[in-house]
Amino acid sequence: MNLADYYNKPRADIAFSYAPGKVILVGEHAVVYGSQAIAMPIDSGIRIAVLSHASSKGPVIRGVGSFFMGEISLSSDSSGPTILKEVLNYLIVAFGSKIKNLLFIVDGNLPPGSGLGSSGSFSVALVKGIYRYFSRPLDKMFEEYVLELEKIFHGSPSGIDHTVIMGEKSIGFKKEGGGCVSWPIALKKPIKLLVGVAGPHLGTKNAVANLLERKKRHGIAYQNIFNGLDSVAKEMEESLSKGYLAGVGELMNIAQGYLNALSVSTPQIEKLCSIARDRGALGAKLTGAGGGGAVIALLDGNESELLNSFKAAGYQSFITEVVG
Ligand code: MEV
Numbered sequence: 001m002n003l004a005d006y007y008n009k010p011r012a013d014i015a016f017s018y019a020p021g022k023v024i025l026v027g028e029h030a031v032v033y034g035s036q037a038i039a040m041p042i043d044s045g046i047r048i049a050v051l052s053h054a055s056s057k058g059p060v061i062r063g064v065g066s067f068f069m070g071e072i073s074l075s076s077d078s079s080g081p082t083i084l085k086e087v088l089n090y091l092i093v094a095f096g097s098k099i100k101n102l103l104f105i106v107d108g109n110l111p112p113g114s115g116l117g118s119s120g121s122f123s124v125a126l127v128k129g130i131y132r133y134f135s136r137p138l139d140k141m142f143e144e145y146v147l148e149l150e151k152i153f154h155g156s157p158s159g160i161d162h163t164v165i166m167g168e169k170s171i172g173f174k175k176e177g178g179g180c181v182s183w184p185i186a187l188k189k190p191i192k193l194l195v196g197v198a199g200p201h202l203g204t205k206n207a208v209a210n211l212l213e214r215k216k217r218h219g220i221a222y223q224n225i226f227n228g229l230d231s232v233a234k235e236m237e238e239s240l241s242k243g244y245l246a247g248v249g250e251l252m253n254i255a256q257g258y259l260n261a262l263s264v265s266t267p268q269i270e271k272l273c274s275i276a277r278d279r280g281a282l283g284a285k286l287t288g289a290g291g292g293g294a295v296i297a298l299l300d301g302n303e304s305e306l307l308n309s310f311k312a313a314g315y316q317s318f319i320t321e322v323v324g
Helices: 003-008 082-099 118-133 140-154 160-167 204-217 219-242 245-261 267-278 303-312
Strands: 014-026 037-052 060-064 069-072 102-108 171-176 179-184 192-197 283-286 294-298 316-321
Touching (some): 014 245, 037 160, 037 316, 060 082, 118 160, 160 179, 245 267, 245 283, 267 294, 267 303
Antiparallel strands (some): 060 069, 192 294, 192 316
Protein backbone atom coordinates (compact mmCIF):
# COMPACT_ATOMS: atom_id res chain seq x y z
CA MET A 1 0.00 0.00 0.00
CA ASN A 2 1.45 3.40 -0.83
CA LEU A 3 1.01 6.60 1.14
CA ALA A 4 -1.88 7.92 -0.94
CA ASP A 5 -3.81 4.73 -0.12
CA TYR A 6 -3.37 5.32 3.61
CA TYR A 7 -4.58 8.87 3.27
CA ASN A 8 -7.64 7.79 1.29
CA LYS A 9 -8.69 5.13 3.82
CA PRO A 10 -11.47 6.07 6.26
CA ARG A 11 -9.63 7.72 9.13
CA ALA A 12 -10.11 7.92 12.85
CA ASP A 13 -12.19 10.88 14.05
CA ILE A 14 -9.49 11.64 16.53
CA ALA A 15 -6.06 10.19 17.32
CA PHE A 16 -4.07 10.59 20.53
CA SER A 17 -0.34 10.40 20.99
CA TYR A 18 2.17 10.90 23.76
CA ALA A 19 5.95 11.16 24.02
CA PRO A 20 8.04 11.53 27.18
CA GLY A 21 10.56 14.21 28.00
CA LYS A 22 14.17 13.32 28.71
CA VAL A 23 17.14 14.06 30.93
CA ILE A 24 20.79 13.86 29.96
CA LEU A 25 22.80 12.48 32.89
CA VAL A 26 26.14 13.18 31.27
CA GLY A 27 27.52 14.32 27.93
CA GLU A 28 25.36 17.22 26.69
CA HIS A 29 27.36 19.44 24.31
CA ALA A 30 30.33 17.03 24.38
CA VAL A 31 28.13 14.57 22.46
CA VAL A 32 28.04 17.02 19.53
CA TYR A 33 31.85 16.52 19.26
CA GLY A 34 31.86 12.73 19.51
CA SER A 35 31.90 12.03 23.27
CA GLN A 36 29.66 9.41 24.82
CA ALA A 37 26.47 10.62 26.54
CA ILE A 38 23.74 9.02 28.65
CA ALA A 39 20.07 9.98 28.34
CA MET A 40 16.88 8.73 29.99
CA PRO A 41 13.13 9.17 29.38
CA ILE A 42 11.15 10.72 32.25
CA ASP A 43 7.56 10.51 33.47
CA SER A 44 6.64 13.98 32.22
CA GLY A 45 5.87 14.56 28.56
CA ILE A 46 3.64 16.01 25.86
CA ARG A 47 0.37 14.62 24.56
CA ILE A 48 -1.37 15.60 21.37
CA ALA A 49 -4.88 15.04 20.03
CA VAL A 50 -5.21 15.14 16.23
CA LEU A 51 -8.65 15.84 14.75
CA SER A 52 -10.17 17.52 11.75
CA HIS A 53 -11.64 21.00 11.89
CA ALA A 54 -13.82 23.01 9.53
CA SER A 55 -11.86 26.28 9.60
CA SER A 56 -10.30 27.71 6.44
CA LYS A 57 -7.15 28.59 8.35
CA GLY A 58 -5.30 25.44 7.32
CA PRO A 59 -3.59 23.30 9.94
CA VAL A 60 -3.76 24.69 13.46
CA ILE A 61 -1.68 23.97 16.57
CA ARG A 62 -3.59 24.81 19.74
CA GLY A 63 -1.61 24.82 22.98
CA VAL A 64 -3.60 24.14 26.15
CA GLY A 65 -0.82 23.25 28.58
CA SER A 66 2.65 24.05 29.77
CA PHE A 67 4.26 23.69 26.31
CA PHE A 68 2.40 26.81 25.19
CA MET A 69 -1.03 28.42 25.46
CA GLY A 70 -2.64 29.84 22.34
CA GLU A 71 -3.39 28.99 18.75
CA ILE A 72 -0.99 29.02 15.80
CA SER A 73 -1.95 28.77 12.14
CA LEU A 74 -0.50 30.05 8.89
CA SER A 75 -3.29 32.62 8.50
CA SER A 76 -2.43 36.29 8.92
CA ASP A 77 -4.39 36.74 12.17
CA SER A 78 -2.37 34.05 13.93
CA SER A 79 0.19 35.11 16.46
CA GLY A 80 2.48 33.16 18.72
CA PRO A 81 5.85 31.46 18.46
CA THR A 82 6.97 31.81 14.82
CA ILE A 83 8.87 28.57 15.17
CA LEU A 84 5.54 26.73 15.29
CA LYS A 85 4.63 28.30 11.94
CA GLU A 86 7.82 26.77 10.56
CA VAL A 87 6.60 23.46 11.97
CA LEU A 88 3.24 23.83 10.17
CA ASN A 89 4.96 24.74 6.90
CA TYR A 90 7.15 21.66 7.22
CA LEU A 91 4.14 19.41 7.91
CA ILE A 92 2.49 20.59 4.70
CA VAL A 93 5.68 19.87 2.75
CA ALA A 94 6.06 16.45 4.39
CA PHE A 95 2.46 15.21 4.43
CA GLY A 96 0.81 17.31 1.70
CA SER A 97 -2.61 18.91 1.54
CA LYS A 98 -4.25 16.12 3.59
CA ILE A 99 -2.82 17.82 6.65
CA LYS A 100 -4.55 21.13 5.92
CA ASN A 101 -7.80 20.44 7.77
CA LEU A 102 -6.12 19.13 10.92
CA LEU A 103 -6.18 20.58 14.40
CA PHE A 104 -3.42 19.56 16.81
CA ILE A 105 -4.28 20.09 20.47
CA VAL A 106 -1.10 20.07 22.54
CA ASP A 107 -1.11 19.42 26.26
CA GLY A 108 1.39 18.07 28.75
CA ASN A 109 3.43 18.80 31.82
CA LEU A 110 6.91 19.51 30.48
CA PRO A 111 8.16 23.04 31.08
CA PRO A 112 9.26 24.34 27.65
CA GLY A 113 12.78 25.58 26.94
CA SER A 114 14.21 23.94 30.03
CA GLY A 115 16.44 21.20 28.63
CA LEU A 116 13.92 18.45 29.42
CA GLY A 117 13.29 17.59 25.79
CA SER A 118 10.05 19.53 25.25
CA SER A 119 10.75 20.13 21.54
CA GLY A 120 11.79 16.50 20.98
CA SER A 121 8.75 15.26 22.88
CA PHE A 122 6.49 17.61 20.88
CA SER A 123 8.07 16.52 17.56
CA VAL A 124 7.74 12.79 18.29
CA ALA A 125 4.16 13.11 19.60
CA LEU A 126 3.15 15.25 16.61
CA VAL A 127 4.43 12.85 13.96
CA LYS A 128 3.10 9.85 15.90
CA GLY A 129 -0.32 11.53 16.10
CA ILE A 130 -0.38 12.16 12.35
CA TYR A 131 0.57 8.54 11.65
CA ARG A 132 -2.19 7.33 13.96
CA TYR A 133 -4.76 9.67 12.49
CA PHE A 134 -4.11 8.25 9.03
CA SER A 135 -3.70 4.66 10.36
CA ARG A 136 -0.22 4.66 8.85
CA PRO A 137 2.06 2.01 10.34
CA LEU A 138 5.41 3.23 11.67
CA ASP A 139 7.98 3.15 8.89
CA LYS A 140 11.48 4.36 8.07
CA MET A 141 10.21 7.86 7.31
CA PHE A 142 8.92 8.35 10.87
CA GLU A 143 12.35 9.18 12.30
CA GLU A 144 13.18 11.37 9.31
CA TYR A 145 10.11 13.55 9.88
CA VAL A 146 10.94 13.83 13.59
CA LEU A 147 14.55 14.75 12.82
CA GLU A 148 13.47 17.49 10.39
CA LEU A 149 11.22 18.96 13.10
CA GLU A 150 14.08 18.74 15.61
CA LYS A 151 16.27 20.67 13.14
CA ILE A 152 13.70 23.49 13.13
CA PHE A 153 14.08 23.75 16.92
CA HIS A 154 17.76 22.85 17.36
CA GLY A 155 19.70 23.63 14.17
CA SER A 156 21.91 20.57 13.84
CA PRO A 157 21.06 18.26 16.73
CA SER A 158 23.30 15.35 17.68
CA GLY A 159 20.20 13.15 17.63
CA ILE A 160 20.35 12.14 21.30
CA ASP A 161 17.07 13.83 22.26
CA HIS A 162 14.78 12.29 19.66
CA THR A 163 16.54 8.90 19.93
CA VAL A 164 15.87 8.53 23.66
CA ILE A 165 12.37 9.99 23.34
CA MET A 166 11.39 7.69 20.47
CA GLY A 167 12.90 4.60 22.12
CA GLU A 168 11.55 5.39 25.64
CA LYS A 169 14.54 3.57 27.17
CA SER A 170 17.72 4.71 28.94
CA ILE A 171 20.55 4.80 26.43
CA GLY A 172 24.22 5.36 25.86
CA PHE A 173 24.69 7.49 22.75
CA LYS A 174 27.61 8.49 20.58
CA LYS A 175 28.09 10.13 17.19
CA GLU A 176 30.18 7.89 15.00
CA GLY A 177 31.31 7.88 11.38
CA GLY A 178 28.82 10.46 10.11
CA GLY A 179 25.92 8.78 11.94
CA CYS A 180 25.29 7.79 15.54
CA VAL A 181 25.08 4.68 17.68
CA SER A 182 22.92 4.11 20.72
CA TRP A 183 22.64 1.15 23.05
CA PRO A 184 20.36 0.30 25.99
CA ILE A 185 21.52 0.79 29.56
CA ALA A 186 19.78 -1.54 31.99
CA LEU A 187 19.27 0.34 35.26
CA LYS A 188 19.84 -1.81 38.32
CA LYS A 189 18.01 0.65 40.58
CA PRO A 190 15.21 3.15 39.87
CA ILE A 191 16.32 6.74 39.28
CA LYS A 192 14.35 9.53 40.96
CA LEU A 193 15.31 13.12 40.28
CA LEU A 194 14.42 16.51 41.68
CA VAL A 195 14.07 19.04 38.86
CA GLY A 196 14.48 22.76 39.47
CA VAL A 197 14.01 25.19 36.60
CA ALA A 198 16.76 27.82 36.82
CA GLY A 199 15.03 30.18 34.37
CA PRO A 200 14.45 29.94 30.61
CA HIS A 201 17.47 29.09 28.47
CA LEU A 202 18.49 30.89 25.29
CA GLY A 203 17.60 27.94 23.11
CA THR A 204 19.66 24.88 22.22
CA LYS A 205 20.51 26.27 18.77
CA ASN A 206 22.13 29.38 20.33
CA ALA A 207 23.85 27.47 23.13
CA VAL A 208 25.45 25.03 20.67
CA ALA A 209 26.47 27.85 18.26
CA ASN A 210 27.99 29.97 21.08
CA LEU A 211 29.95 27.01 22.41
CA LEU A 212 31.34 26.39 18.92
CA GLU A 213 32.65 29.97 18.83
CA ARG A 214 34.40 29.51 22.19
CA LYS A 215 35.78 26.16 21.05
CA LYS A 216 37.34 27.87 18.01
CA ARG A 217 39.33 30.06 20.41
CA HIS A 218 40.29 27.28 22.85
CA GLY A 219 40.31 24.12 20.75
CA ILE A 220 42.72 22.03 22.82
CA ALA A 221 41.23 22.98 26.19
CA TYR A 222 37.72 22.21 24.93
CA GLN A 223 38.81 18.87 23.46
CA ASN A 224 40.35 17.91 26.81
CA ILE A 225 37.03 18.68 28.52
CA PHE A 226 35.12 16.58 25.97
CA ASN A 227 37.56 13.71 26.59
CA GLY A 228 37.00 14.09 30.34
CA LEU A 229 33.22 13.97 29.89
CA ASP A 230 33.58 10.89 27.70
CA SER A 231 35.35 9.01 30.49
CA VAL A 232 32.80 10.23 33.07
CA ALA A 233 30.06 8.79 30.82
CA LYS A 234 31.79 5.41 30.58
CA GLU A 235 32.23 5.22 34.35
CA MET A 236 28.64 6.33 34.92
CA GLU A 237 27.31 3.63 32.62
CA GLU A 238 29.08 1.04 34.75
CA SER A 239 27.79 2.56 38.01
CA LEU A 240 24.22 2.62 36.64
CA SER A 241 24.34 -1.01 35.62
CA LYS A 242 25.68 -1.98 39.07
CA GLY A 243 23.10 0.17 40.88
CA TYR A 244 25.89 2.19 42.52
CA LEU A 245 23.91 5.43 42.78
CA ALA A 246 26.35 7.22 45.11
CA GLY A 247 28.93 6.85 42.32
CA VAL A 248 26.43 8.13 39.72
CA GLY A 249 25.83 11.22 41.87
CA GLU A 250 29.55 11.95 42.24
CA LEU A 251 29.98 11.62 38.49
CA MET A 252 27.06 14.04 37.93
CA ASN A 253 28.94 16.55 40.10
CA ILE A 254 32.09 16.06 38.04
CA ALA A 255 30.08 16.51 34.83
CA GLN A 256 28.65 19.76 36.20
CA GLY A 257 32.20 21.01 36.87
CA TYR A 258 33.08 20.36 33.24
CA LEU A 259 29.87 22.05 32.04
CA ASN A 260 30.74 25.11 34.12
CA ALA A 261 34.18 25.12 32.49
CA LEU A 262 32.43 25.06 29.10
CA SER A 263 30.56 28.25 30.18
CA VAL A 264 27.08 26.73 29.86
CA SER A 265 26.29 27.04 33.57
CA THR A 266 24.82 30.13 35.26
CA PRO A 267 24.84 31.48 38.85
CA GLN A 268 21.26 30.18 39.30
CA ILE A 269 22.25 26.70 38.13
CA GLU A 270 25.25 26.68 40.47
CA LYS A 271 23.03 27.84 43.32
CA LEU A 272 20.49 25.05 42.79
CA CYS A 273 23.30 22.46 42.52
CA SER A 274 24.81 23.61 45.78
CA ILE A 275 21.43 23.66 47.61
CA ALA A 276 20.80 20.12 46.40
CA ARG A 277 24.22 18.84 47.46
CA ASP A 278 24.03 20.58 50.87
CA ARG A 279 20.64 18.96 51.55
CA GLY A 280 21.84 15.44 50.77
CA ALA A 281 21.26 14.85 47.06
CA LEU A 282 23.70 12.28 45.70
CA GLY A 283 24.69 14.68 42.92
CA ALA A 284 23.36 17.57 40.86
CA LYS A 285 23.95 19.10 37.44
CA LEU A 286 22.28 21.03 34.67
CA THR A 287 20.64 18.95 31.96
CA GLY A 288 20.37 19.82 28.26
CA ALA A 289 21.74 22.95 26.67
CA GLY A 290 22.29 24.99 29.86
CA GLY A 291 22.51 28.79 30.00
CA GLY A 292 19.36 28.46 32.17
CA GLY A 293 16.95 25.55 32.00
CA ALA A 294 16.70 22.69 34.42
CA VAL A 295 18.95 21.35 37.15
CA ILE A 296 18.53 17.67 38.05
CA ALA A 297 19.46 16.33 41.48
CA LEU A 298 19.74 12.60 42.14
CA LEU A 299 17.56 11.71 45.13
CA ASP A 300 18.29 9.27 47.89
CA GLY A 301 15.05 9.13 49.85
CA ASN A 302 15.09 12.74 51.11
CA GLU A 303 12.71 14.03 48.47
CA SER A 304 10.31 16.33 50.32
CA GLU A 305 13.07 18.22 52.13
CA LEU A 306 14.92 18.76 48.88
CA LEU A 307 11.79 19.72 46.96
CA ASN A 308 10.89 22.25 49.65
CA SER A 309 14.40 23.71 49.63
CA PHE A 310 14.20 24.37 45.86
CA LYS A 311 10.71 25.86 46.23
CA ALA A 312 11.80 28.01 49.18
CA ALA A 313 14.61 29.39 47.01
CA GLY A 314 11.90 30.46 44.51
CA TYR A 315 12.38 27.95 41.69
CA GLN A 316 9.71 25.96 39.84
CA SER A 317 10.44 22.41 41.00
CA PHE A 318 9.05 18.91 40.76
CA ILE A 319 10.08 15.31 41.24
CA THR A 320 10.36 13.05 38.24
CA GLU A 321 11.18 9.41 37.70
CA VAL A 322 13.10 7.77 34.91
CA VAL A 323 10.65 5.52 33.06
CA GLY A 324 12.76 3.20 30.93
C1 MEV B 1 20.38 19.13 24.07
O1 MEV B 1 19.40 18.39 24.79
C2 MEV B 1 21.69 18.40 24.03
C3 MEV B 1 22.84 19.14 23.32
O2 MEV B 1 23.98 18.30 23.46
C4 MEV B 1 22.54 19.39 21.85
C5 MEV B 1 22.52 18.11 21.03
O3 MEV B 1 23.07 17.09 21.42
O4 MEV B 1 21.92 18.18 19.94
C6 MEV B 1 23.15 20.46 23.98
